[in-house]
Amino acid sequence: MEVLDDVIAAARLVPLSEAVEVNPKIDRTALHDDLDVSFVPMAAVEALSGGIDVSTVRKYAGVKKGYTHFRDGDILFAKVTPCMENGKMAIARKLVNGVGFGSTEFHVLRPRAGVDARYIYYFVSSQTFRKEASGHMTGAVGLRRVPSTFLEEQLIPLPGIERQREIVAELEKQFSRLDEAVANLQRVKANLKRYKASILKDAVEGRLVPLEAELARREGRTFETGEQLLQRILEARRKEWKGRGKCKEPVAANTAGLTPMPSGWTWATIEQLTYLVTSGSRGWGDFYSDNGVLFIRAQDIKTDALNMTGLARVDVPVDAEGSRSSVNANDILVTITGANVTKSALVPMLSEPAFVSQHVALLKLTSSDTAAFVFNWLVSPANGRETLEKLAYGAGKPGLSLEQVRALPVALPPQAEQDRICEEIERRLSLVRGVESEVDANLKRAQALRQATLAKAFSERDQLC
Template sequence: MTLELDVAAGGGAGGPAGPIGGSTEELPAGWARATIAELCDVNPRGFDEEPEDDDFISQVPMAAVEAETGRMDASTRARYGDLKKKSLTRFQENDVLFAKITPCMENGKIAKALGLAGGHALGSTEFHVLRTRGAIIPEYLMHYLLQRTVRVTAEHHMSGAVGQRRVPRPYLESLEVPVPPIPEQRRIIAAIEQQIARIEAGETAARAALANATTLAEQIATQGSRGCLEEVELYQGTLPKADIDDGPVPDLPAGWRWARLGEIASVVGGVTKDSKRQDDPDYIEVPYLRVANVQRGQLVLDKVTTIRVPPAKADSLYLKHGDVLLNEGGDRDKLGRGWVWEGQIEKCIHQNHVFRARVAWDEIHPKLLAWHANGFGKTWCDRNGTQSVNLASISLRKIKLLPVPIPPREVQEQLVKTIELHLEHVAATRTTAESALSRARDLRAALLHAAFTGALVPQDPADEPASALLDRVRAEQGTRAKKAPHKRAARKPRPSPPGQEELPS
């Protein structure tokens, strides 16, 4: 799974310049710098030609623009008359869309409008619209803005409240872009698209390998916790009935048996935060695990918060090596997921949305229980959980009824080693796939940097310099501004009705 990038040696003078606008480094021969305000109409008021009410146009919400790729989905259509009175952004074919709000801007939701119904669209009000004037090709501008370095700099200029910060129009208008001659822009675009196609093919293969590895790991853990990694003869196990929907209960190898979780482990819920008593001097502060820390098959402990609780409550909830943590609430697919605590943090407890199952080691190895809960337990909890408007949960009473396969004690240690060996091989595949995706991100950055510093394609002395074209565009803009109609004169005030005097303004 190898990703490579071919960058032809360009004829840029003075070495590569950084991709951020405003650089003082020398540009390649024939290039010039210009601001986006000089190159584009920013947020034009509407369309060059107004559609009829019965014309179908595209409807483009923010979700229709992909992150990082420059692609958008314009397939949703509606009558213009049904949309035109709504507060939506108007744009047309070949306009460049720039998501201005966090986190869409940081994620690279930038695209050239393409394939619009009737050449027109209404979309999210969180788009800046850039309509190029002729000195820059829309695809070239789009790829320039897609650079992560450009977006990182734009992020520093965002304004507004947290979670609603936006890139201001004046900043975008002032952003300087290195502009090559038009023929070179076309060569750059062709080279970028050719190399991006290769990078995306590698990304597709890496994502497929990652997905396959994830599926295989789940299968290994699920089958292994039931003793089915190798072909063995299976027998129908007995499970005492309970007031619960167990669904199909799998057969087990000879010598195995089914038990309920509450029979083999002490299961308790965690602490609920009492906001009103967090300043109580009798309380002690301890680290505690939340649902976000308890993932399927692993504990993520890079961000562990603290909570103040009564000392007696903390004593009853301190985690011990071998405790199995299982999620009680959250999104429905998170119910029952979890992993084994191995004493990573001293005197740590858990919140109320996380169950602690302290197993009897003479009954079952904790990892076997955790693997089983992440496989069979996932569908079992989904079947028996409850759903409110925003939160799914499973009660303590029900989780104690989770069916658990119990292998003979003498085979458990070897079974755990066998499962872990298989999972190590899968983890190596995951690491390779993740490295390939990281490499692809680096290749994209290197490709775009080369493109906008003159190092991707050679310069042609026969090309008209960009400065000459920019001078004409600026002159045309000046002429157009002079010919623009004057503002309409203010209306004369209507005469006051007879018998009433006009009040002074």
């Protein structure tokens, strides 16, 4: 980094507006309605990497009003929270006909003569710059924006063009090494994800531990089969029925098209294994409180586990149905609407009352002993999750009905085999989580090193003030 220190030391500090034109006016003289142009929504710009997808093409007639204009070589700078804080900045390159239009939440920085676009990109995308920009945002909470005046007035060390290129070359040399390391770490994460999926698939299809039927045969003893376990659960369900009228028998699994079960296993449905499948009441969002009971939303189970950090709280409405949507240990939660649909959680022991939102299905198992296996079936990508995703994304807005959840087929092994399966799943996945934790820590270190490199590259500007 010595070359960067020497180069920056020789630079002069100027307002950013002397290096770039902020939000330049559009020159329409060469544009006509039938002209193909690139279209770049906010989602097309990656966070931190500088990646940008310019493959979407639209006619100029359809974008000439209501969108931000830019051209090849311009820097796009997300001005709105949280996109700016997340580092959504990029250099527009390879635009169709050299012209692009996109989200109005972009500021456009056009380098002036003698200024390298990459030098500007690295400066404004650095964590140091973004942190300062965040402190100057204006507007309402949740929709704050960086004003263009902030960009125009920020000081930037600006050496000559050749020296700018030296800095960029040095940064990119170091970043290429980092990018290679990050790519290797991402490959490890992808392999771990596939390994987890294979563990779950083998587990819930009877290939992870010895079958109870086989062990019983070897040991010359009898055992409770999955079918016998199901009948025991159904009998308990009838005895414990607290609804109106006579207990309605749940619908059995439609086995047409389902794979044959291992010896001693049977097919069941979620409805057969539960005494209640419900969801939270509507309108509880109006009762958020600092001191109420825990309120579990879809975002709290988006990792297939209940994240207790940042759980909302509500004051239970006086006329609420209360216990119907209350959550207890060994209940299963399934997201039924929104971007996280099918994401699930097995509820651990809770130290205080909790309820679910209307976007989360609550499954109460008749036998809590089956909860762990049923959960693993639900989240197995090749089994329960695959079926639920087909239902959720079949048509229109992603979503599941409670009837679809109740009718979901579930493989049911003998209880003793379920216990062994879940123990082995936990043993193997605990090892995976350890590796994942180390990979994530190294990814964070790589990102921190990248930001430290950028900070060092431009740090001398404070000494020159």
